[in-house]
Amino acid sequence: MHPVSEPIRVAVLGAAGRMGATVVRAVEGAPDLELVAALDAGGDLTAVAAAGAQVAVDFTVPAVTEGNVHALVDAGVHVVVGTTGWDEAALDRVRDHLADRPGVGVLVAPNFALGAVLAMAFAARAARWFESAEVVELHHPDKVDAPSGTARHTAAAVAAARAAAGLGPMPDATTQSLDGARGADVDGVRVHAVRLRGLVAHEEILLGNPGEQLTIRHDSFDRVSFMPGVLLGVREVGRHPGLTVGLEHLLDL
Numbered sequence: 001m002h003p004v005s006e007p008i009r010v011a012v013l014g015a016a017g018r019m020g021a022t023v024v025r026a027v028e029g030a031p032d033l034e035l036v037a038a039l040d041a042g043g044d045l046t047a048v049a050a051a052g053a054q055v056a057v058d059f060t061v062p063a064v065t066e067g068n069v070h071a072l073v074d075a076g077v078h079v080v081v082g083t084t085g086w087d088e089a090a091l092d093r094v095r096d097h098l099a100d101r102p103g104v105g106v107l108v109a110p111n112f113a114l115g116a117v118l119a120m121a122f123a124a125r126a127a128r129w130f131e132s133a134e135v136v137e138l139h140h141p142d143k144v145d146a147p148s149g150t151a152r153h154t155a156a157a158v159a160a161a162r163a164a165a166g167l168g169p170m171p172d173a174t175t176q177s178l179d180g181a182r183g184a185d186v187d188g189v190r191v192h193a194v195r196l197r198g199l200v201a202h203e204e205i206l207l208g209n210p211g212e213q214l215t216i217r218h219d220s221f222d223r224v225s226f227m228p229g230v231l232l233g234v235r236e237v238g239r240h241p242g243l244t245v246g247l248e249h250l251l252d253l
């Protein structure tokens with residue numbers, strides 16, 4: 001007979017938010033996980049370790065997520081982070097901190113939807129074959145950041161693939177007659193952000209060559225789309241000490 005393993009004890013930060021509330025329901029519905037703490041703004045972070053949480057899931061706001069991670073790492077709690085707004089400097093600070101905490105794992109993923117992770121991977125794979133590439137992200141109007149973390153991650157991956165293939169800048173003879181008309185520049189890749197009532201989370205990667213276009217599109221119509229990836233992260237983060245950036249590293253793509 002196999003021994004029955006104990007459930008993983010999980011805390012959710014940002015538990016009253018759109019994502020946090022969905023994560024709370026997903027954790028409660030998973031027989032191998034146990035929700036031991038659910039915190040929102042103004043909550044006491046020391047309650048996470050006090051409740052015996054082994055893994056904390058952070059879907060809060062860009063202004064607080066890095067501080068949460070450092071405090072949780074100090075407490076020896078693994079962290080799964082979905083909150084966006086991370087830059088390389090913030091990721092480096094977490095990496096440095098984790099060097100002093102060898103057993104602790106932190107997963108930061110801009111998108112936990114499996115289709116979105118695949119769309120990013122496909123875009124990076126296709127990028128070297130096209131003269132032009134641009135990213136369009138489309139979200140609900142209550143989203144606080146722009147462009148989306150996913151779009152930044154996608155554009156950076158496309159730019160890296162182009163650079164590795166020795167491609168130069170994209171063709172673009174535009175002089176902007178209105179600031180912002182050409183979107184944001186992420187490592188030389190243009191990123192455009194749409195905010196529209198009715199949308200949830202959507203992304204298109206447009207790749208162009210003379211006489212042809214490839215469009216890679218992903219749609220999250222419901223926040224349940226992120227839950228298999230979040231739960232995978234919760235189950236796996238303790239087996240991946242140090243910092244992991246992107247769910248793709250936990251998938252056999």
Ligand SMILES: NC(=O)C1=CN([C@@H]2O[C@H](COP(=O)(O)OP(=O)(O)OC[C@H]3O[C@@H](n4cnc5c(N)ncnc54)[C@H](OP(=O)(O)O)[C@@H]3O)[C@@H](O)[C@H]2O)C=CC1
Binds near residue numbers: 059226
């Ligand atoms: N990686 C992924 O797959 C996904 C990532 N996201 C990202 O997740 C983040 C949250 O998105 P969403 O749920 O839509 O946003 P919401 O605004 O709905 O939720 C954020 C929640 O965090 C709470 N909060 C603020 N400060 C703290 C704090 N210090 N401690 C604990 N909770 C706090 C807020 O409370 P209050 O309102 O009272 O301030 C709010 O309830 C965003 O960065 C978004 O981009 C979203 C979807 C998928």
Ligand SMILES: O=C(O)C1=N[C@H](C(=O)O)C[C@H](O)C1
Binds near residue numbers: 111143
């Ligand atoms: O705020 C959102 O809603 C989302 N945020 C993430 C991002 O910024 O990439 C992931 C997804 O796009 C939904």
